[in-house]
Amino acid sequence: MSSLRILVGVKRVVDSAVKVRVNSAQTAVETGNVKHSMNPFDEIAVEEAVRLREKHGLDVVKEIIALSCGPIKSQETLRTALAMGADRAIHVKTDAELEPLSVAKLFSKVVGLEKPDVVILGKQAIDDDANQTGQMLAGLLGWPQATFASKVDIKDGVLEIVREVDGGLETVSSALPAILTTDLRLNEPRYASLPNIMKAKKKPLKVVSPEELGVEIRSRLQTLKVTEPPKRQGGRIVGSVDELLDKLRNEAKVL
Amino acid sequence: MLASIRVCHATARRNVIASATRYVVPRTRAVLPTAGLACRLNYHRPARNEAFKRLTKDDLGFFKTVVPSETILATAEVGGTADAVELEGFNADWLSKYHGNSQLVLRPKTTEQVSQILKYCNTHNIAVVPQGGNTGLVGGSVPVHDEIVLSLRNMSKIRSYDELSGILVCDAGCVLEELGNYVGERGHIMPLDLGAKGSCHIGGNVATNAGGIRFLRYGTLHGSVLGLEVVLSDGTILDNLSTLRKDNTGYDLKQLFIGSEGTLGVITGVSIATPQRPSAVNVAVLGVPTYECVQRAFKLARKRCGEVLSAYEFWDANCMGAVLKHHELKNPLSSEFPFYVLIETSGSNKEHDDEKLGALLEELMEEGIAEDGALAQDDSQIARMWSMREGIPESLGKTGATYKYDVSIPIPVLYDIVGDIAQRLENASLYKPGDLTRPVKLVCGYGHIGDGNLHLNVVAQQFEDRVTQIFEPYVYEWVASHRGSISAEHGVGLMKRDYLRYSKSPEMIAYMKRIKDLFDPNHILNPHKVV
Numbered sequence: 100m101s102s103l104r105i106l107v108g109v110k111r112v113v114d115s116a117v118k119v120r121v122n123s124a125q126t127a128v129e130t131g132n133v134k135h136s137m138n139p140f141d142e143i144a145v146e147e148a149v150r151l152r153e154k155h156g157l158d159v160v161k162e163i164i165a166l167s168c169g170p171i172k173s174q175e176t177l178r179t180a181l182a183m184g185a186d187r188a189i190h191v192k193t194d195a196e197l198e199p200l201s202v203a204k205l206f207s208k209v210v211g212l213e214k215p216d217v218v219i220l221g222k223q224a225i226d227d228d229a230n231q232t233g234q235m236l237a238g239l240l241g242w243p244q245a246t247f248a249s250k251v252d253i254k255d256g257v258l259e260i261v262r263e264v265d266g267g268l269e270t271v272s273s274a275l276p277a278i279l280t281t282d283l284r285l286n287e288p289r290y291a292s293l294p295n296i297m298k299a300k301k302k303p304l305k306v307v308s309p310e311e312l313g314v315e316i317r318s319r320l321q322t323l324k325v326t327e328p329p330k331r332q333g334g335r336i337v338g339s340v341d342e343l344l345d346k347l348r349n350e351a352k353v354l
Numbered sequence: 355m356l357a358s359i360r361v362c363h364a365t366a367r368r369n370v371i372a373s374a375t376r377y378v379v380p381r382t383r384a385v386l387p388t389a390g391l392a393c394r395l396n397y398h399r400p401a402r403n404e405a406f407k408r409l410t411k412d413d414l415g416f417f418k419t420v421v422p423s424e425t426i427l428a429t430a431e432v433g434g435t436a437d438a439v440e441l442e443g444f445n446a447d448w449l450s451k452y453h454g455n456s457q458l459v460l461r462p463k464t465t466e467q468v469s470q471i472l473k474y475c476n477t478h479n480i481a482v483v484p485q486g487g488n489t490g491l492v493g494g495s496v497p498v499h500d501e502i503v504l505s506l507r508n509m510s511k512i513r514s515y516d517e518l519s520g521i522l523v524c525d526a527g528c529v530l531e532e533l534g535n536y537v538g539e540r541g542h543i544m545p546l547d548l549g550a551k552g553s554c555h556i557g558g559n560v561a562t563n564a565g566g567i568r569f570l571r572y573g574t575l576h577g578s579v580l581g582l583e584v585v586l587s588d589g590t591i592l593d594n595l596s597t598l599r600k601d602n603t604g605y606d607l608k609q610l611f612i613g614s615e616g617t618l619g620v621i622t623g624v625s626i627a628t629p630q631r632p633s634a635v636n637v638a639v640l641g642v643p644t645y646e647c648v649q650r651a652f653k654l655a656r657k658r659c660g661e662v663l664s665a666y667e668f669w670d671a672n673c674m675g676a677v678l679k680h681h682e683l684k685n686p687l688s689s690e691f692p693f694y695v696l697i698e699t700s701g702s703n704k705e706h707d708d709e710k711l712g713a714l715l716e717e718l719m720e721e722g723i724a725e726d727g728a729l730a731q732d733d734s735q736i737a738r739m740w741s742m743r744e745g746i747p748e749s750l751g752k753t754g755a756t757y758k759y760d761v762s763i764p765i766p767v768l769y770d771i772v773g774d775i776a777q778r779l780e781n782a783s784l785y786k787p788g789d790l791t792r793p794v795k796l797v798c799g800y801g802h803i804g805d806g807n808l809h810l811n812v813v814a815q816q817f818e819d820r821v822t823q824i825f826e827p828y829v830y831e832w833v834a835s836h837r838g839s840i841s842a843e844h845g846v847g848l849m850k851r852d853y854l855r856y857s858k859s860p861e862m863i864a865y866m867k868r869i870k871d872l873f874d875p876n877h878i879l880n881p882h883k884v885v
């Protein structure tokens with residue numbers, strides 16, 4: 100097997116354990132002073148890249164590059180990826196509002212420069228739940244895509260992927276280069292160990308701008324309003340079947 | 355989304371009610387699977403005090419006029435309709451070590467009802483066991499004989515909360531984890547946290563002066579409790595529910611009730627100061643080669659991150675083995691180590707704390723004090739690391755009959771007692787490390803080393819005298835020889851009542867008895883416990 104380069108996309112999002120609140124202007128969710136961390140699906144992506152290298156060896160997986168687009172704090176997320184085992188990181192620095200299409204365009208430019216054989220992305224980010232970047236990137240590059248991967252392996256330069264689909268599990272194979280997006284059951288990400296965190300500090304992190312890549316970032320969507328879902332009404336204990344029927348008919352109006 | 359399940363101290367065999375989307379909060383206490391008749395400790399049960407009245411139907415008749423009938427559990431023996439098994443959860447403690455024989459459980463809804471109940475019991479010499487979440491570890495929360503159980507679980511309202519000062523006033527029967535969620539939504543945290551949080555009540559926490567994993571940072575309940583509402587044995591309601599931070603007007607009576615374990619009065623309301631919620635929390639788990647290194651790491655942690663250090667816990671390899679096995683958790687480290695340390699920092703500035711903790715961890719690795727470690731990268735990893743430490747008691751319980759000793763000893767010699775007990779058991783051919791067929795399966799230690807508090811655990815096939823006599827009273831003598839405490843935070847209950855002399859002088863014990871006589875002249879409150 101010839102040696103491969105894996106590019107992994109990571110995004111800094113509000114931590115999955117945080118109880119988010121809508122801001123007073125109802126335009127977005129409060130993100131100031133709220134805990135952020137790597138998108139859980141991206142953690143799985145990094146973990147998969149590292150596991151592929153552990154399984155097939157350095158001869159097969161030559162390099163793992165972590166890539167993130169966003170403001171300066173995205174570098175924290177890249178450091179986590181390095182601490183998990185990525186070799187180097189690239190930060191496309193921008194404070195602009197990024198939609199999946201913009202991210203896909205930025206990624207496609209980086210792919211053109213770095214020439215990876217596999218690009219692994221999380222299937223979606225937990226802040227926008229868009230589930231678009233991987234697919235759009237494949238479209239822009241004209242590459243095959245295998246989304247919602249729950250199992251991945253490389254055999255003689257061919258990717259074998261098991262996908263989670265509505266009907267069950269679908270096994271596909273794809274030539275390289277290809278795009279993968281990860282689903283929840285693909286693996287359980289490792290902890291960042293102290294020795295690796297210390298090593299990560301010395302690993303290279305390159306910063307580039309969208310202009311250098313020749314991409315103009317434009318918003319094509321406008322968020323009109325963000326509201327919380329209606330509060331769940333408390334249940335009530337009824338005293339008799341008659342009372343239940345009465346409430347179902349007259350209050351819940353389902354009979 | 356990735357869900358994180360917080361491991362609670364008591365797992366429910368019956369109804370498990372999810373109180374939030376994220377946490378499973380068991381509301382009914384359950385008996386562990388290993389518990390059975392063979393596991394019941396043949397403990398020295400003091401004889402029944404025949405001065406206490408045996409309940410009759412008339413007594414039940416009276417209680418029915420005080421509290422709603424659905425809050426009463428009475429067996430046929432006293433004129434009720436409940437099955438004895440319905441009272442099992444109130445009669446047995448969490449470890450299934452202590453079993454009482456109560457025929458009546460009352461679950462009042464108001465302080466006034468508690469007052470009327472106690473007034474009646476005092477007049478008729480009926481013994482009462484006040485009960486909260488029943489998660490105690492020294493048999494203090496369950497009857498010894500047929501005392502009636504006075505459960506506070508129906509008094510669970512939050513009375514008031516001032517977000518500016520962080521002062522919370524609530525009923526004694528509020529579950530600690532629910533209070534934590536409530537004040538958490540308002541930018542604060544409870545000043546204490548322990549593995550039993552999903553089941554224990556704040557009233558019980560106060561009555562036992564509970565410690566826990568936040569003790570290092572937020573101190574004792576003697577400091578954070580601002581006021582109490584207590585019902586005395588004769589029904590008098592002592593209202594000291596103050597919300598003042600400072601009040602030096604006379605003797606501070608509430609301090610007597612904090613830690614009195616239900617023997618001086620029944621706590622029905624609590625006023626407590628809640629600290630600001632930290633916006634930056636970091637947790638790291640370290641693999642450490644020797645106990646000496648555990649101490650050196652603590653010293654360095656205090657030096658480099660003292661002001662943001664919020665927890666410093668340790669456990670040994672046997673504990674780690676048990677918890678990884680029973681909770682199906684992954685070891686965050688690359689291999690096994692003799693000791694593990696959990697460090698938590700809490701602060702208001704993430705960059706500041708990250709830098710400090712990062713520098714500390716690097717130094718520990720470079721000095722060889724820690725041989726490996728992992729730093730949590732997000733909140734779900736933090737929760738999983740904590741469940742490793744908090745899940746130890748439950749895992750040991752699933753491994754076998756667990757003897758627990760909670761001691762305060764000077765930190766330098768703290769772990770020596772574990773090796774000592776293990777050696778004594780080995781000499782008696784009752785134990786061999788790694789051999790699970792012996793009468794004793796495991797000897798291990800873990801705890802709040804930052805507070806000088808060790809939880810020594812001996813896990814046996816069953817509770818039996820030939821095992822018990824090896825380390826009781828030897829453990830207490832050992833502790834006394836170091837001027838330590840035979841009960842750092844678990845309290846006295848029934849278990850350690852006869853051993854108080856190992857940590858307190860005869861004069862002090864005599865004055866404790868005088869105070870007991872003053873507040874409870876008929877000795878109806880939690881008899882046979884504490885003094």
